[in-house]
Amino acid sequence: MRLALGDVRQSVRALRGEAPRPPLSAALADLAHSGEARPQVTVEVSGGQDGYGTLELTSLYRAAQEGVTNARRHARATRVTVVLRPADDAARLVVTDDGRGLRTPEWAP
Numbered sequence: 748m749r750l751a752l753g754d755v756r757q758s759v760r761a762l763r764g765e766a767p768r769p770p771l772s773a774a775l776a777d778l779a780h781s782g783e784a785r786p787q788v789t790v791e792v793s794g795g796q797d798g799y800g801t802l803e804l805t806s807l808y809r810a811a812q813e814g815v816t817n818a819r820r821h822a823r824a825t826r827v828t829v830v831l832r833p834a835d836d837a838a839r840l841v842v843t844d845d846g847r848g849l850r851t852p853e854w855a856p
Contacts, residue, residue, distance in 0.1 A: 790829045793831075
């Protein structure tokens with residue numbers, strides 16, 4: 748029940764477009780520790796976040812949130828890693844997991 752309530756609150760915040768209130772690194776750490784104990788979520792953040800506005804930081808958080816949520820719900824992963832490397836001219840966000848991937852269609856090359 749607690750997990751469902753947390754998901755609902757998170758969805759409402761997303762619909763309202765509210766930015767994460769703590770710094771992005773803290774919000775990602777909270778994301779890693781929220782939800783179920785499995786999969787284990789590790790977050791690595793290097794670089795400063797000062798040059799980014801609320802919109803950019805919120806977009807990065809939402810992208811990470813979607814990646815972690817998908818891994819939790821669909822991938823049957825045991826480990827998820829979120830790596831954020833903000834820089835002056837660009838930010839790189841990578842979410843990986845050790846779960847099952849998508850099945851390749853027969854028609855794919």
